[in-house]
Amino acid sequence: xxxxxxxxxxxxxxxxxxxxxxxxxxxxxxxxxxxxxxxxxxxxxxxxxxxxxxxxxxxxxxxxxxxxxxxxxxxxxxxxxxxxxxxxxxxxxxxxxxxxxxxxxxxxxxxxxxxxxxxxxxxxxxxxxxxxxxxxxxxxxxxxxxxxxxxxxxxxxxxxxxxxxxxxxxxxxxxxxxxxxxxxxxxxxxxxxxxxxxxxxxxxxxxxxxxxxxxxxxxxxxxxxxxxxxxxxxxxxxxxxxxxxxxxxxxxxxxxxxxxxxxxxxxxxxxxxxxxxxxxxxxxxxxxxxxxxxxxxxxxxxxxxxxxxxxxxxxxxxxxxxxxxxxxxxxxxxxxxxxxxxxxxxxxxxxxxxxxxxxxxxxxxxxxxxxxxxxxxxxxxxxxxxxxxxxxxxxxxxxxxxxxxxxxxxxxxxxxxxxxxxxxxxxxxxxxxxxxxxxxxx
Numbered sequence: 001x002x003x004x005x006x007x008x009x010x011x012x013x014x015x016x017x018x019x020x021x022x023x024x025x026x027x028x029x030x031x032x033x034x035x036x037x038x039x040x041x042x043x044x045x046x047x048x049x050x051x052x053x054x055x056x057x058x059x060x061x062x063x064x065x066x067x068x069x070x071x072x073x074x075x076x077x078x079x080x081x082x083x084x085x086x087x088x089x090x091x092x093x094x095x096x097x098x099x100x101x102x103x104x105x106x107x108x109x110x111x112x113x114x115x116x117x118x119x120x121x122x123x124x125x126x127x128x129x130x131x132x133x134x135x136x137x138x139x140x141x142x143x144x145x146x147x148x149x150x151x152x153x154x155x156x157x158x159x160x161x162x163x164x165x166x167x168x169x170x171x172x173x174x175x176x177x178x179x180x181x182x183x184x185x186x187x188x189x190x191x192x193x194x195x196x197x198x199x200x201x202x203x204x205x206x207x208x209x210x211x212x213x214x215x216x217x218x219x220x221x222x223x224x225x226x227x228x229x230x231x232x233x234x235x236x237x238x239x240x241x242x243x244x245x246x247x248x249x250x251x252x253x254x255x256x257x258x259x260x261x262x263x264x265x266x267x268x269x270x271x272x273x274x275x276x277x278x279x280x281x282x283x284x285x286x287x288x289x290x291x292x293x294x295x296x297x298x299x300x301x302x303x304x305x306x307x308x309x310x311x312x313x314x315x316x317x318x319x320x321x322x323x324x325x326x327x328x329x330x331x332x333x334x335x336x337x338x339x340x341x342x343x344x345x346x347x348x349x350x351x352x353x354x355x356x357x358x359x360x361x362x363x364x365x366x367x368x369x370x371x372x373x374x375x376x377x378x379x380x381x382x383x384x385x386x387x388x389x390x391x392x393x394x395x396x397x398x399x400x401x402x403x404x405x406x407x408x409x410x411x412x413x414x415x416x417x418x419x420x421x422x423x424x425x426x427x428x429x430x431x432x433x434x435x436x437x438x439x440x441x442x
Contacts, residue, residue, distance in 0.1 A: 007047050010040035011098055034091035037098060045090065048097035049122040053077070054106040055262050056122065058115050058150075059130025059171070061307045063088060065247060066130060066255040067109040068280045073263035073273035079103040089114055105266075112146050116153025119160070127154070128163045128262050130186065130255065132170035133193045133306040135333070143170065147198050150174040163262045165254070166222045169194035169204055169211060176219065184261050185209070185224035186254030189313075190306035192341065226261045228253050233260055233274050241274040246281040251310040282414075286400070290412035294388035297412065301400045303332070305341040311394055312343065317350055320389030324366075325356035325379040325399035332396050336361050344369035355382040356399045379403045380410070 003011070014033035021032050037044050055074070057067045064086040071082040081100035083092055088109040096108065110118045112132065119127065129150070134143050147170045154162065154174060164175035167188040175181050188194075197204055202215025212220030226235045233243040233256070245256055256277040263273040282288035289298045298319075302311035315322065328334050336358055344352075344366055352373040354362040359377040366373040376382040379399060383391055395403055 003047060006041045007044055010037040010044050013040055014098060031087055031091050031095060034095035037094055038090060045094050046121040052104060052106045053266060054122045054124045055126040056108050056110050056118060056124045057128040058110045058112050060133045060135055062130050062251060062255045063109045065252060065283045066259050067107055068283050069256050069259035069277040070262050071107040072276040072280050073259055073268055074105050074107055074266060075276060076268055076272060077105045077266060081106040083109055093118060115150055119153050119157055124160050126161045126163060126262050126265050128258050129165060129171045129175055130258060131165055131168045133190055133304060135304045143193050144198050147174050154178055161265045163258050163265060166224050170198055173198045182261050182265055183222040183224045184258050185227035186258050187250060189251060190309050226257050228257045233257050235270055239270050241271050243274055244278050246278060247287050248314045249310055289415050290407055291415045292407060292410060292412040295383055295386060295391045296415060297383060297391045297393055299393045302394060303397050305338050308342040312346055315392050319392045321386035321391045322350055323353045323355050323379060323382045323391060323393045324362060325395040325403060326362045327357045327396060327399040329398045332398050339365045344371055347371040353382045355379040380406050
C-alpha cells in the first residue's frame with residue numbers, strides 16, 4: 001500500500017529525529033520519532049494500522065506482561081508489531097507501527113484513557129480488558145469516569161471481539177452491552193474499587209466467585225468461557241492444557257489466560273497459544289534478576305494499591321533482604337495516601353529497608369504496620385547495605401525506572417533465576433527509559 005505524501009514526509013522526519021536522538025546520546029529516538037510523525041500527519045496512526053489485524057490490550061495493571069504474552073501467542077499468524085518496553089500512548093504506538101510496517105499483525109498495549117481514540121484509529125479485531133482499579137487520582141482521574149469512557153468507545157466498534165475479565169465489576173460493566181464478548185475468569189484480587197455498581201450506584205453483592213448489583217440483578221458476573229487453576233487453562237468445548245509460566249503470581253496466570261483467549265479469537269490453535277505464553281519471562285525489567293557485587297537483585301514493579309497487593313504476594317520471603325523504594329513524581333502520583341491501602345503488615349516478620357524519594361512516608365507506614373525497617377533514601381545505597389545474598393526490590397514507577405538505569409550504569413549483569421524465565425524475546429520497538437516520556441510500563 002502506497003502511503004500519502006504527507007505520511008511519507010512524517011516518516012522521513014521521524015527517522016531524522018531518531019537519528020538525532022541517538023547521535024546526541026538521548027536514547028534510541030523511537031518516542032521522539034512518534035511525536036514528530038504525529039505532528040506532521042495527525043492521521044498517521046490509522047494509516048499505519050490499515051490492513052493489519054490488531055489486538056489492543058488495556059487495564060490498570062498487567063498490560064505490558066499480557067501484551068508480551070499475546071504477541072508470543074500470535075506468532076503463528078506472522079510477524080507481530082508490539083511495544084517492547086511499554087510505551088502505550090499515542091507516540092509509542094505510532095513509533096511501533098512505523099518501525100514494523102511489514103508486520104501483518106499488531107498486539108498493542110494501550111493506556112486506558114487512550115483506548116477510545118486508539119480504537120477509532122486502528123479498528124481492532126480484538127480488545128482485551130484486564131482490570132480497572134484506582135490509579136494515581138491526581139494523574140489519571142476517577143475510576144468510574146474511565147469505565148464510562150471505555151464503554152462509550154466500545155460502543156463505536158460493534159464488530160470488535162472483547163476479551164473481558166468477568167471477575168472485575170468495572171471491566172464487566174464496560175463490556176456488558178457489547179455484542180461479541182469472550183468472558184474470562186481472570187481473577188480480581190483487589191475489589192476495593194468496585195463495592196458499588198458503576199451503572200446504578202447500588203452495592204455489589206458477592207457470594208463466592210459470583211457477584212451481582214443489588215440495584216439491577218440482571219447485571220451480574222457472566223459465565224466465563226475461559227478460566228484457570230494452578231496447573232491448567234480451560235476453554236470452550238472442553239479444552240484444557242497445561243499452563244506453566246515463567247513469570248510469578250496468580251495475577252499473571254489470569255493475564256496469560258486472557259492472552260490465550262485473545263489469540264484463539266484471532267484464529268490461533270489454543271494448545272499452541274497456551275504453550276507460547278509460557279515462553280515470556282522478564283518484561284521491561286520486571287521479574288528479572290541481576291548480579292551486582294555480592295548481591296543478586298530481583299526487581300518488581302507496583303504502581304497502585306491493586307498492583308502493590310499482587311506484587312507483595314510475589315516477594316520471596318526467604319530472600320536475604322527486601323528493599324522497597326517509593327518516589328512521588330508526576331508519573332507516580334504526587335499524593336501517596338494510597339500507601340495506607342497497602343497491607344505492609346505482611347512483612348512484620350521480615351526486615352525491610354525503606355528507600356526512594358519518599359522513604360520517610362513509607363517508613364511511617366511500615367512503622368504503623370509493625371514491620372521492622374530502616375530508612376536509606378538512595379535505593380542503590382540501600383541494596384549495598386544488605387548482607388551478601390538475594391535482595392528483593394519492590395519499587396513504584398520512577399523508582400523502578402531510575403534504579404534500572406543506575407544498576408546498568410554500575411555494570412550489573414543479568415543472571416538466570418529459577419523463579420524467572422527464559423530470556424525475553426524482543427519484538428517491536430525498544431525504547432530506553434530516557435526516551436519514553438509517556439511510556440507506561442504497568
